[in-house]
Amino acid sequence: MDLPALLGASLEDSGVSHPVTAVLLNFRSYDTLLEIGVLVIAGIAGISLASTPSLEDPELRSSDALLHALLRWFVPLMLMLAAYLLWAGSYRPGGAFQAGAVLAGTGVLMRLGGLPMDFIRPKLLLRGGLVLGFAVFLLVAVTGAVSGSAFLAYPEHAAGALIFTIEIGLTLSIGMILLALFVAAPVSEGSEPEEGDES
C-alpha cells in the first residue's frame, strides 16, 4: 500500500478530516514539533540581537491618516480571518501556520500604524507567548508518553480536541515570533549611538 492510500485509509483515526492537517499534527507531528522549536530559537535569537532596547520606538510609527483609518477596519477583520483559518484547518485548507501568519501581519500593521503594543516589550509576556505553542505541544507529547502510549501519540477519543488545543497555542506563538522578528529589525536609520561609535 503506498503512502497516500495509507493516509486515506487511516484518516478517520487522526481526529481531523483534512489530510494535510492530519499529516502535520498527527502522523508527522515530530516535524511540526521540531519546526516550532526552530521558530522559537529564531525568535529568541532575533530578540536578543535587537538593537532598540524598548522594541517600541515612536519614531518608527507612520503618521499616515489613511493607514490609521484603514487600521480600524483591517485589524478586526484580520483577527477574524485568523480565527477562521485556525478553525477551518481541521477540515479544509488552513490551520495554525496560516492563521499565525495572518496574526503576524496584523501585528505588523498595528505597529506601523502606531497602535500601542505593550506585549511586544521583552518581558515575561513576550517570552511566554514565544514558547507557548512549543510548551503546549511538548506537554501533550510528554503526557502521551507518561500515560503509557508512545511519545506524541494522542488518545483516540481526544485527538481532535488535543490537535485543536495545540493549534491554538501554535497560532499565538507563530504570530508572536514572526512579529518579534519583524520588530527586532528596526527600519530606522543607523542612529544607535553605541554602534555608531564602533564603525
Next chain:
Amino acid sequence: MSVHLLYALAGVFLCGIGLAGFVALRHLLRQLLAFNVVGSGCFLILVGLAQHHRGPDPVPQALVLTGIVVSIAATALAIVLIRRYFHLTGRTSLDGGPAAGGQTAGPSGNTAE
C-alpha cells in the same frame, strides 16, 4: 508531459537561477533573496512531483508547509543578522573590501540605507 511535471521543471529552473545568483552576487541581501529563490524552487519540485492518480499527495504538501514556515523564520533571522552586521561594520558583503555592494550588478548596487 503533464502539467505537474511542468511545475517541477519550473522549480528546477528556479533552483538554477537562485544558485547562479547565490554564487554570482556579493551583496548579502541579494544573496539572501537568491537563497530564498532556491528554496522556493525546491518547494515547487516537491509539490510538483508529488502527484498521483487521485490528486496531490498530502505528505509532501505538509512537509513543504513546514519548510515554508522554517524558511520564513530563517530569512527573518538572517535579515536581523545582516542589519546588525551592517550597523557594526558598515559593510554589506562578507568580502574584505570597502562598503556597499562590491561587484553587484545593476545601477542600484548600494542599499538605500
